[in-house]
Amino acid sequence: MEVFIQMDYSVLSSVLKPPRHDPMTYPLTNHDYDRYSGLVRAIVHDIAEVDVLDYPRLDVILRRHSLPEGGCFSKRMVLQVYRKLCADGMMELDPTIVEKLQTKKTRTISGVAPVTVLTKPHPCPGKCIFCPTDVRLPKSYVDDEPGVQRALRRDFDPFQQVHDRIHAFNRNGHATDKIELLILGGTWSSYPRSYQEWFIQRCMDAMNGFEQEEESESLAQAHAINETATHRNVGLVIETRPDHISPKEIRWLRGLGVTKIQMGIQSLDDRILDMNNRGHSVAQAQTAMNMMRAAGFKVVLHWMPNLYGATPESDYEDFQRLFDDPNFRPDELKIYPCSLLENAELYEYWEKGKWQPYGDAELFDLVARCKKHVEPYCRINRVFRDIPAQHIVTGCTKGNLREHVRWLMEERGESCRCIRCKETRGATINADELALRVIEYDGGQSDEQFLAFRLPDERIAGYLRLSMPRDDQSFDLGVDALKDAALVREVHVYGRALALGVKGESTAQHLGLGTQLLQEAEKRSRDAGYRRLAIIASVGTRGYYGDRGYHLDGTYMVRDL
Numbered sequence: 001m002e003v004f005i006q007m008d009y010s011v012l013s014s015v016l017k018p019p020r021h022d023p024m025t026y027p028l029t030n031h032d033y034d035r036y037s038g039l040v041r042a043i044v045h046d047i048a049e050v051d052v053l054d055y056p057r058l059d060v061i062l063r064r065h066s067l068p069e070g071g072c073f074s075k076r077m078v079l080q081v082y083r084k085l086c087a088d089g090m091m092e093l094d095p096t097i098v099e100k101l102q103t104k105k106t107r108t109i110s111g112v113a114p115v116t117v118l119t120k121p122h123p124c125p126g127k128c129i130f131c132p133t134d135v136r137l138p139k140s141y142v143d144d145e146p147g148v149q150r151a152l153r154r155d156f157d158p159f160q161q162v163h164d165r166i167h168a169f170n171r172n173g174h175a176t177d178k179i180e181l182l183i184l185g186g187t188w189s190s191y192p193r194s195y196q197e198w199f200i201q202r203c204m205d206a207m208n209g210f211e212q213e214e215e216s217e218s219l220a221q222a223h224a225i226n227e228t229a230t231h232r233n234v235g236l237v238i239e240t241r242p243d244h245i246s247p248k249e250i251r252w253l254r255g256l257g258v259t260k261i262q263m264g265i266q267s268l269d270d271r272i273l274d275m276n277n278r279g280h281s282v283a284q285a286q287t288a289m290n291m292m293r294a295a296g297f298k299v300v301l302h303w304m305p306n307l308y309g310a311t312p313e314s315d316y317e318d319f320q321r322l323f324d325d326p327n328f329r330p331d332e333l334k335i336y337p338c339s340l341l342e343n344a345e346l347y348e349y350w351e352k353g354k355w356q357p358y359g360d361a362e363l364f365d366l367v368a369r370c371k372k373h374v375e376p377y378c379r380i381n382r383v384f385r386d387i388p389a390q391h392i393v394t395g396c397t398k399g400n401l402r403e404h405v406r407w408l409m410e411e412r413g414e415s416c417r418c419i420r421c422k423e424t425r426g427a428t429i430n431a432d433e434l435a436l437r438v439i440e441y442d443g444g445q446s447d448e449q450f451l452a453f454r455l456p457d458e459r460i461a462g463y464l465r466l467s468m469p470r471d472d473q474s475f476d477l478g479v480d481a482l483k484d485a486a487l488v489r490e491v492h493v494y495g496r497a498l499a500l501g502v503k504g505e506s507t508a509q510h511l512g513l514g515t516q517l518l519q520e521a522e523k524r525s526r527d528a529g530y531r532r533l534a535i536i537a538s539v540g541t542r543g544y545y546g547d548r549g550y551h552l553d554g555t556y557m558v559r560d561l
């Protein structure tokens with residue numbers, strides 16, 4: 001027997017409509033604030049009484065003080081009214097309440113708020129056959145990635161993009177006093193320098209609390225203001241290509257305040273690079289890597305399995321070279337398996353049967369084998385580029401590829417040793433259990449040391465990257481501040497982003513690990529015969545290092561040993 005059900009679509013649309021009181025959709029009015037203030041006071045009072053605000057407890061509290069018109073407050077609504085009451089002097093801001101009401105906690109769990117912005121469309125010097133082209137966007141991006149949507153809405157305006165992100169973090173209860181700025185969009189170094197300078201200056205203006213129509217006089221002024229601003233820049237990341245790195249470019253990037261570079265190398269095989277029209281060689285990537293390390297940058301490499309001409313076996317060998325060759329050994333890595341996008345040249349190769357994507361099982365196996373080979377000083381940030389599935393003509397669309405790989409490794413009794421898999425994040429830490437462990441490795445033209453405070457189960461609460469350049473470097477960066485100096489390339493201590501001055505007592509960020517790591521780096525550098533220690537400090541952390549005896553020399557914070 002067939003049964004026909006007539007669907008009432010008006011019911012469905014009312015279910016799908018956002019709730020009337022979601023402030024993301026309908027901003028609260030003054031009238032709303034007046035009506036809700038008493039209820040929110042009561043909710044905040046009840047929240048203050050509980051140590052841990054898990055979902056069942058929150059549910060009980062919100063039901064106890066429900067909306068006058070029926071239904072319950074969302075966390076975001078409570079937070080918004082609470083902030084307004086505090087701003088009006090009707091309540092005192094308690095950061096622990098804000099933390100309990102945070103949504104999307106993982107966004108800032110590594111200790112800083114990441115703000116991603118996109119540059120305007122601009123031709124890329126690369127002609128890579130796998131890279132999509134959309135003239136409305138910077139090269140390699142597709143129009144419905146979330147970051148791209150945000151940039152399009154703001155016509156790629158840097159000020160408004162940063163401003164929007166800071167407000168979104170605040171609405172969700174996250175502290176934004178420490179911001180890592182990630183600038184995406186093709187090859188940064190190919191944009192006119194005047195645009196690069198203006199773009200970063202306007203990002204800084206937004207972090208410095210300027211109004212949209214206000215503009216700082218220069219990038220130098222914007223940097224100076226940011227040293228003590230409410231939203232301090234604690235990291236600045238750009239993307240570029242190996243053939244754009246030179247001593248001159250390095251000095252320029254430091255002048256802009258860049259601290260981390262994402263560089264696409266994609267393969268360590270000249271034959272594969274040629275076949276995919278990359279336009280640079282492995283030797284160029286090695287030289288670029290050594291220069292960036294010598295200048296103290298953190299380096300994120302992008303590597304692509306399944307390129308035209310590659311096989312799972314050749315990819316596996318290629319990946320091993322990333323860690324076997326001292327000239328690479330990246331600090332962080334993004335693995336982006338090649339997928340076919342319609343507006344990429346690779347489409348023709350696929351149509352002619354010259355290229356095929358690996359099957360999912362084949363890809364999981366390859367990435368699992370690769371991950372086993374990762375050294376503990378490296379962080380695997382991504383194993384999949386999150387392109388909306390509708391753009392992928394063929395290739396893996398498993399957004400949770402990392403989980404599939406983890407399950408496979410668990411089945412095989414294996415685990416990944418990378419930093420991301422060992423972070424304590426916001427976990428409670430017993431300081432007595434922490435031990436300082438050091439990994440020393442050859443960095444091509446420097447001796448590298450990875451100092452980490454670890455728990456007995458190997459989890460990392462904080463780490464420091466120390467770089468000791470060798471005398472026989474094959475290039476001269478022309479940076480006076482680095483003469484006779486060892487370098488601190490990164491200090492990272494975990495813990496959810498709390499506003500400066502707010503103690504999250506059990507999280508790693510507030511156990512003084514940063515200072516201890518720095519003191520150990522000073523001792524080791526002195527013992528190795530270096531007369532100075534230089535830190536590639538972003539403008540917003542200069543004050544922190546200034547308090548620890550460092551002074552500004554060029555674009556580095558330096559102290560004599």
Ligand code: SF4
Nearest residue numbers: 124126128131140186
């Ligand atoms: S260099 Fe990067 S952005 Fe440019 S074409 Fe190649 S992959 Fe695309």
